[in-house]
Amino acid sequence: MTTLLVKNAHIVTMDDHQREIPDGGLFIRRGLIQEVGPMSELPATADEVLDLTGHVVLPGLVNTHHHFYQTLTRAIPAAQDANLFNWLKTLYPIWARINPEDIFISTQTALSELALSGCTTASDHLYLYPNGSKLDDEIAAASEIGLRLHASRGSMSLGESKGGLPPDSVVDDEDSILKDSQRLIENYHDAKPGSMVQIVLAPCSPFSVTGELMKQSAKLAREYGVHLHTHLAETEDEEQFCLQKFGHRPVGYMQEVDWVGDDVWFAHAIWVDDEEVKVFARHNCGVAHCPTSNMRLASGIAPIKEYRQAGVNVGLGVDGSASNDGSHLLAEVRNAMLLSRVKDGITGYSLSNDPNRKLMTAREALYLGTRGGAAVLGRTDIGSLESGKCADFFAVDLNRIEFTGMHDPVSAIVFGQPVRVDYTVVGGRFIVKEGCVATVDERKLIEKHNKAARRLLAG
Numbered sequence: 001m002t003t004l005l006v007k008n009a010h011i012v013t014m015d016d017h018q019r020e021i022p023d024g025g026l027f028i029r030r031g032l033i034q035e036v037g038p039m040s041e042l043p044a045t046a047d048e049v050l051d052l053t054g055h056v057v058l059p060g061l062v063n064t065h066h067h068f069y070q071t072l073t074r075a076i077p078a079a080q081d082a083n084l085f086n087w088l089k090t091l092y093p094i095w096a097r098i099n100p101e102d103i104f105i106s107t108q109t110a111l112s113e114l115a116l117s118g119c120t121t122a123s124d125h126l127y128l129y130p131n132g133s134k135l136d137d138e139i140a141a142a143s144e145i146g147l148r149l150h151a152s153r154g155s156m157s158l159g160e161s162k163g164g165l166p167p168d169s170v171v172d173d174e175d176s177i178l179k180d181s182q183r184l185i186e187n188y189h190d191a192k193p194g195s196m197v198q199i200v201l202a203p204c205s206p207f208s209v210t211g212e213l214m215k216q217s218a219k220l221a222r223e224y225g226v227h228l229h230t231h232l233a234e235t236e237d238e239e240q241f242c243l244q245k246f247g248h249r250p251v252g253y254m255q256e257v258d259w260v261g262d263d264v265w266f267a268h269a270i271w272v273d274d275e276e277v278k279v280f281a282r283h284n285c286g287v288a289h290c291p292t293s294n295m296r297l298a299s300g301i302a303p304i305k306e307y308r309q310a311g312v313n314v315g316l317g318v319d320g321s322a323s324n325d326g327s328h329l330l331a332e333v334r335n336a337m338l339l340s341r342v343k344d345g346i347t348g349y350s351l352s353n354d355p356n357r358k359l360m361t362a363r364e365a366l367y368l369g370t371r372g373g374a375a376v377l378g379r380t381d382i383g384s385l386e387s388g389k390c391a392d393f394f395a396v397d398l399n400r401i402e403f404t405g406m407h408d409p410v411s412a413i414v415f416g417q418p419v420r421v422d423y424t425v426v427g428g429r430f431i432v433k434e435g436c437v438a439t440v441d442e443r444k445l446i447e448k449h450n451k452a453a454r455r456l457l458a459g
Contacts, residue, residue: 004028004428005046007039008053009395010409014370014384018363020410026057028391031194031427036385054399055422056409058366059385060120060392061329062373065229065267065288065317068110068124068138069095069103072453074325084235084297084323088165091322094456096169099131102452107141108440109449113327114318115147115431118394118421121373121382122147123288123317125229125267127154127204128170135184139197146431146439148195148392150377151188152202152229153181155217157209163245165207174213178220185224193381194390194427198226205231206253207241214257227263227378229288233276234268235299251276260285265376267317269307270300277303281310286376289368291335292326293319301343304336304368305360315373329369331418337365362414394432395423 004026011024013036025042027035035042070091073079079090103126114122126135135153142149158164159171181201189199201221203209214230221228233239233250246253251272254260260279265286272280280287289302307314316332318324340360343349349357374383382390396413398406406412413419424432431439 001047001428002030003046003048004391005043005049006052006057006393007042007049008051009055009057011036011385012056012058012366012410013386014059014367015386026385026391026393028428031391031429033385033387033389033391035387050423052395052423055395055397056413057385057393057395058118059370059383060394060424060426061118061333061369062315062377062383063114063119063122063317063329064265064286064315064373064376065290065319066110066114066122066124066327067126067320067322068107069098069126070320070322071106071109071113071327071449072098072102072456073322076322076457079322082297083237084299085165085237087297087323092167092170095128096130096167097456097459098128098133100133100137102456103133103137104141105445105449105452107138108145108445110321110327111142111145111147112437112440112442112445114329115145115424115437116420117328117330117418118396118424119329120147120392120394120424120426120431121150121377121379123150123152123200123229123377125152125154125202125204127152127156127202127208129172130170139188143196144439145437146426146429148197148382148426150198150200150227151184152200153184154202154204155181155209155213156204157213158207164209171208174210174216177213178216181217181220182224185226189224189226191225200227200229202229205234205238206246206250207238211246211253211257214259218258221263227265228259229265229267230259232266232269233271234294235297236271239271249276251279255279263378265313265315267319268294268299268302270294270302272303274306277306277310277312280307280312284313286313286315288317288376289314289336290317290319290324290332291339292332293323295335295339296323296325301339304340313372313375314368315376316369328418330413330421333365333369334414334418336360336368337362337414362411365414366410390426391428392426394421394425397422
């Protein structure tokens with residue numbers, strides 16, 4: 001198929017003009033958007049025509065933080081009611097049993113879930129490699145699903161014996177980490193517009209790697225022009241850990257190890273003060289906001305309005321599927337909006353008589369999930385529906401019981417309960433079609449995944 005015509009939809013472009021076209025369409029050629037506008041301005045025919053009457057169409061959602069392998073350890077009883085550090089200590093021994101096939105299966109499960117929620121680009125943070133597992137296993141699995149992947153070569157080198165949090169059984173030698181990082185960049189990283197795979201260097205967190213590994217990873221990443229990613233300021237526990245071990249708060253520690261710049265983004269970034277927000281803004285660091293995980297682990301509420309007012313790029317992430325127990329990015333859009341309003345209520349923001357103060361809107365939350373996420377990942381070829389950009393979009397049929405009585409088609413999919421999307425398209429290719437994943441057999445994947453999950457828990 002060379003050309004695709006999407007017609008008769010409510011198009012939300014998320015471009016600089018924030019256009020919404022009630023009777024609009026897209027004309028796509030060889031995976032790129034050629035034209036977007038009212039039906040009267042588009043070609044009448046194409047190799048394939050998709051009539052989306054009654055649907056709302058938006059740019060594909062961008063997931064800026066995930067741990068695919070954690071789909072295998074969801075809702076484990078011993079980890080259901082723990083905060084971050086205790087949750088990690090419970091799960092580390094289970095994760096130590098993971099093998100290459102588990103990485104492959106969990107990647108396909110997580111990406112299928114994401115695709116069914118409107119996601120077209122996902123960044124994953126794989127930071128432990130037991131029993132011969134490699135990032136290559138994830139990349140191979142993702143190529144079959146068809147979503148764009150920012151594969152983070154995560155790492156842990158600071159085990160319990162050296163004052164870190166993870167057990168020594170799941171940490172690696174730093175020289176081996178750096179050597180493998182270089183191998184992955186040289187073998188897989190594609191910086192061109194429209195790329196399907198990009199490599200990111202991502203030492204896991206301040207409490208699981210040394211400062212030297214942080215510095216060497218930053219040096220290597222900048223030699224090759226790839227991005228950097230890590231967890232930061234997720235909990236108060238982490239703040240105390242950094243003060244005691246490094247003599248800095250988490251953000252100050254990042255400055256100490258050369259981890260600030262427009263090639264860096266941080267997951268969570270909850271426990272920051274006003275000056276640290278300014279540091280992010282001054283150095284163009286990005287933030288992956290993970291509202292559901294932060295609620296699940298009682299970590300806190302990130303200062304998203306403060307970030308955005310300061311000019312910090314903010315995207316959304318579902319985070320680990322064992323601290324969210326799902327991979328539904330449209331649900332994350334909804335929770336970002338609602339949690340922002342909770343924070344406003346706690347601080348009295350929403351009670352102010354200042355007319356310039358407003359609650360986060362549904363459209364602002366969708367911006368975080370599209371343009372915001374693309375900016376965090378450093379991509380200008382995705383995130384909006386406009387000529388020359390990748391033909392990445394999703395569509396939701398509003399003619400269903402969940403949306404009855406909704407008077408705003410765009411806000412409906414945010415204020416309403418999250419649903420499976422009807423179509424997800426990446427580069428003009430159908431990943432989800434008529435509500436089902438088109439690139440993998442869901443039933444067989446579920447069977448393989450549940451079998452692997454049971455084996456891990458059994459020990």
